[in-house]
Amino acid sequence: MENWKDEDSRNWFKITVPYGRKYDKTWLLNSIRSHCNVSFTPVDFHYVRKHAQFFVKDFSTASALKAANYQIRDEDNQKISILVNPSFVSHSVLNEFKSEQMEQLKITIKKRYDVSQKSLNLQNFHLDPDLVGHDIDMILNRKNCMAATLKIIEENFPELLSLNLCNNKLYQLDGLSDIIQKAPKLKILNLSNNELKSASELEKMKGLKLEELWLEGNPMCDTFSDQATYISAIRDSFPKLLCLDGQDISPPITLQIEVSEIMKPCKESYKGPDTLKNLILQFLQEYYCIFDYGDRQGLITAYHDDACFSLTVSFKPEGQVPSSLGKYSKSSRNLKKRKDPVYLLKLLNHTKRDVIDSLSVLPKTQHDFSSFVVDLCVQTEKMLCFSVNGLFKQAEGMSQAQVYAFTRIFIVIPANNSSLCIVNDQLSVREASPAETQRAFSTPVYTPSSSSMPTLSQEQQGMVQAFSVQSKMNLQWSLKCLEDNEWNYTIAAQVFTMFKAEGKIPEEAFKQSS
């Protein structure tokens, strides 16, 4: 156009903020502004897929923005990148209306504005004799025309309640994407008799609190199989809509109360017979007892020959693995991070030998049994699948104060001696949150049945329990065996096995005291 000098048109830059769609436009621009000392006006701010883009005019602004790359952090503390590229003048600037044209436009629009109703009728706008007379082509489908119209609305009629855009050959609604800023109070919108082909066009105006909408006479209306689908699709973009095409639609059921009911998590999900629950709890108690205090090799009896075990570490995205999780992260099998099938196969422990070996090298732990929450996912004749969520501490090494949270999924099948046999075992470990850390270990871990062990440490008590479970001896005899072997669990186990094979252990050792 004539009013732009050549040099000007070459000084434009396109600024792209990758993944900028997730940021609120005002917040983003304000953050950038406060960071750069140059004040600028973003031209033609729009979203392209997931990225945000806009144009700026001169070199100094562009270089200031370039310097801001990776300097600004968002709410998640992620660095925002800002890409700067030279570009041609944005179309909207190129095609901007001259000020005389804008004046005429303003007059024409004012004529069509009804002050009492706060409504603006832009029906058949391109055919308006005033505009035609002044040689202004007001094709609202074009971005520059819509932008100019919205600008006039913003400046002169910000209280606009009702807007009629019917019969304007609108094929898309990209130009209305910032209508929320220009006419925030808009409640009634008439888009009938246009050329809108799909309801996704309406999503561009998402956020507008429309109460009344007219869409009939658009090709999109034919794409719905029935009225209900039509209404529900439109409601997706405008949940508070009360009237569509002149018909009152029932107000959306405000499920606020029910929703919060649904959203309320509860601890126990299991509502079945207690026997199953007790079976699972007992299994877990014995398992973790041995896992924490006993010799993990002993767990081999709990696993099926072809059992599988894998471990993952989860932590805040894009963060570094906390050093406390270091020992776990080496074997972490996360398909989101590693795709190599050979590697994935290696990290999946198969056969009980592999599984036990892997479990044995994990750091020594101390689980907080009272924190366990069990969800029984599947229960059939042939198997049980349940997940356990809980907290634990590391019982050795540097990070003993650190509390961890875990989720463990067990798939078990019944074994011949009325116990459970693990076929699949998946463990997911993460650092516990501050709230969880506070709650952890608040109740005493073990309440041994016999009171004859008052002078034992927590660990020793645990070892006695574990030994008792594994050897099937009662607590007193387990205690004796451990004491005699100077609390060396492995050696005590070996001694026990040896004596048992030689028949040297009296029957009373296996009598469980009530």
Added chain:
Amino acid sequence: MRRFKRDWSYRDRTRERRAVYYEEPHSSQWSRGPRIREEVVTPPLRDHAALSSPMASSVDFKTYVDQACRAAEEFVNIYYETMDKRRRVLTRLYLDKATLIWNGNVVTGLEALANFFEMLPSSEFQVNMLDCQPVHEQATPSQTTVLVVTSGSVKFDGNKQHYFNQNFLLTAHSTPTNTVWKIASDCFRFQDWASS
């Protein structure tokens, strides 16, 4: 019978969008461009019976693991995309008698699931961790099953963001040309369920 009007005049503009299949920002059920798949489909499974020799069993396991990984990845993409953008058809991924345990609330059967998902506010999921294991045949005889474990963060409309853990049991329905996976059980919990 579904009616999808393919918008041929927009083909050119959507050409470059095809490469970013899962990144459609505005995809609703009626959007132009490729639509999100409604089923989790993978190539046909290796037949159990066909491999009986001891040598075959080690090949077997690797195949099962690969199969499981493929199904898991495909599934996770489709599931969370459907959950976020096409919530209404989410129940198509579930078996008729599937069970969902959502933060300890038990929901069984397709109808109850449909109601539940409708009432659940709109979501925005981000999955950071995914693991899977082929479930041992003895646990689910004659029904190939895969255990899928995920975790990440989710933001429900009107609520604050939560980190979550979720695990699924997927079962396979085989046809000669492909395998369709459906959810038999789904267990979801916020990591901070106790304090919300």
